[in-house]
Amino acid sequence: MTTDSRLILVGQVGGGFGVRGEVRVTAFTADPLALTAYGPLLRADGSVGLTLTSARPDKNGVVGRAKEIATKEQADALRGLKLHVPRDRFPEPEEDEFYLADLIGLQARDGDDAAIGVVKAVQNFGADDMLEIAPAAGGPTWYLPFTRDAVPDIRLAEGWLRVLRPVEVGEREPD
Structure with a gap:
């Protein structure tokens, strides 16, 4: 099986949430909580952007904790960061379906x-x-x-x- 490293846009950092270092992420996936299952979410250049360690649903995505963020200021500094996942981390589509x-x-x-x-x-x-x-x-x-x-x-x-x-x-x- 060949690996497909094309990056798929799955979300964007909205900034900090609260005062304890949580981050709000707008999800572009059908199931926003799927963002926690993809492993590290990558920047457009392929480097790690966020690794969500926990998340709960929010109106446009999720609010959660990330390994890379400890403070509200760190979360706010990432506002606007687009988050990607390599195509090969997605399940294969059903017959007659595609991404x-x-x-x-x-x-x-x-x-x-x-x-x-x-x-x-x-x-x-x-x-x-x-x-x-x-x-x-x-x-x-x-x-x-x-x-x-x-x-x-x-x-x-x-x-x-x-x-x-x-x-x-x-x-x-x-x-």
Whole structure:
């Protein structure tokens, strides 16, 4: 089995909680308490950011103790720190399921099966997930809503997905 060291964003430090060195962490996971099961939570560069030793649910995530934090000031100093977990620490998804991070690097193919780019990132600007596509011919990246209509076919094991770009304003749909 190969290891996958891509880092997945799972939370962000909100700062100190109370006066005894607890830290508030906003969780980007379905189960906020899962943050305690992943082991050390990493910084974007792969170094250890926080190791939660205990946690309890909070409105946006968890409040807990971390090995690296002893005071409220230390917790406040980490406010805004993004916390990541290597992809290989997540359980394998069920059949016909995947993690959004698994889409990164897939070849984007059009309706005629021509390679038109590569998925560079999956972004969420507050509404829905968007695929950021780096064009095969070079130039600026472009975004595509990650919907069944826009991405009707995902072949993870084969390394590609089908993308159907919306018709641009002023363009006509083919007859």
